[in-house]
Amino acid sequence: MTAGVTARTPAELLAGPGAADRDEEGALALELLAVLDAEQLDTEAAAALVEAMPDGSRLVLSGEPGLLGPAGSGQVLADLLGSRICPRVASRTPDEGPVGELVSLVAAGELARVDAPGNEVVVVPAHDPGEAVHRTVQLLTESIPRAFGAGPADVVVLTTAHGGPCGTRALNAAVKERVNPGPGRFGGFDPGDRAVWSAGVGRTVSGTVREADSATRSLVCETLDGRVTVPADEVSLRHGWVLTAHQAAGRSWPAVVAVVPGDAGALLDRAWVHTAFSRARRHLSVVQGAGPALAAAVAAAPRPRATRLAELLRQGAADSEEA
Structure with missing residues (x-):
């Protein structure tokens, strides 16, 4: 870090x-604030940041409006x-490689x-949910580690929802049975399980279960x-080998298995595919079950x-010019 x-x-x-730190007027003691993955910034968080910025400071938002939006209300980056x-700069840097x-x-x-001579992109057809689950577990535990030397922490599975035959619950149960079977003696978890929980609105934390604290009935997890x-x-605590694309927003992994269920319905759109x-x-x-x-x-x-934010911003700018 610089x-x-x-x-x-x-x-x-x-x-x-x-x-x-805050200055004597209660504003953030900084001259420049850059917000990465700003497509995840909701209206409430954006308002709090803007209100906390001192006079004369700069706020830079960087993101892709075509990705999945924030967990909270609004679409601040797209509306801006x-x-x-305000000034805007569009990146012309091409994305690297077949992915x-x-x-x-x-x-x-x-x-x-796309041309992928090193199998950087692979499409695996799945004709029913059972085959999709089988192929997903096989890719995660065998094919990708063998072909790319990727360890367990280097691969994540993404799907559209928590429920359903190809949701996170069903897929995580299948993965656990294969990679870390156990009785789930710590509230359904065992040491070595990957876990994920919502630490706040739009903030997902991943870790590995190490032990349980019997005094506080809590899990001790190792994170980055x-x-x-x-x-x-904790109701938001789940197994974490498999996530939704919303949970994965703002993060990346060396290898990803994107499961496209046949019953995804309206959850399957360009933003979901782009994000995953x-x-x-x-x-x-790509485990392709949607045809x-x-x-x-x-x-x-x-x-x-x-939303009305874009309209309100234009009206505010017009009023300032007239004043």
Whole structure:
């Protein structure tokens, strides 16, 4: 990390033990704030950041409006771009490799075969949910580790929802049975299980279960930021080999298995495909159970959220010019 530059989530920046310093007027003591993955910024978080910025400071938002939006309300980045009231810079840097080429095509509304001489992109047909589950577990535990030398932490499975025969619950149960079978003596978890929980709105934390604290009835999990303790009865705590694309937003892995269920329905759209496919850095396997519906979802026009922010921003800018 560059000297003088720190990375925090918006919530961590504004409050808590890691919060940024404030000046004598209560504003954030900084001159520049850059928000990455800004397509995940909801209206409430954006308002809190703007209100906390000192006069004369700069706020830079960086993101892709074509990806899945925030868990909270609004579509701040898309509305700012649509209002055309502030400077904007469009990146012309092409995405790298076969995965990047495919992601670029999806972002433009096209699903086409790409040249992948090293099997960087693989499509695995699945004719029913049972076959989709079998192929997914096989890819995660055998094919991808053997072909790319990827360890368990290097591969993630993404699907459309928690429920259903190809949802996170069913797929995580199948993966656990294969890679870490056990009685689930710690509230359904065993040491070595991958776990994921919602630490706040739009913030997902992943880790590996190490032990249980019997005194507090909590799980001790190892994460990238160290050890954390999570109550075993936390309703948002789930097994974490398989995530939804919404949970994976803002993160990436060397290898991704994207499961496209035949019953995805309205959950399957261009934003979901764009987000799921772009989480992969080196390899992408697509377990294709939706048939022609996948290409149709990518080709269909995106469904923007209904908000008034862009209109309000344009009106505010017009009023300022008249004043």
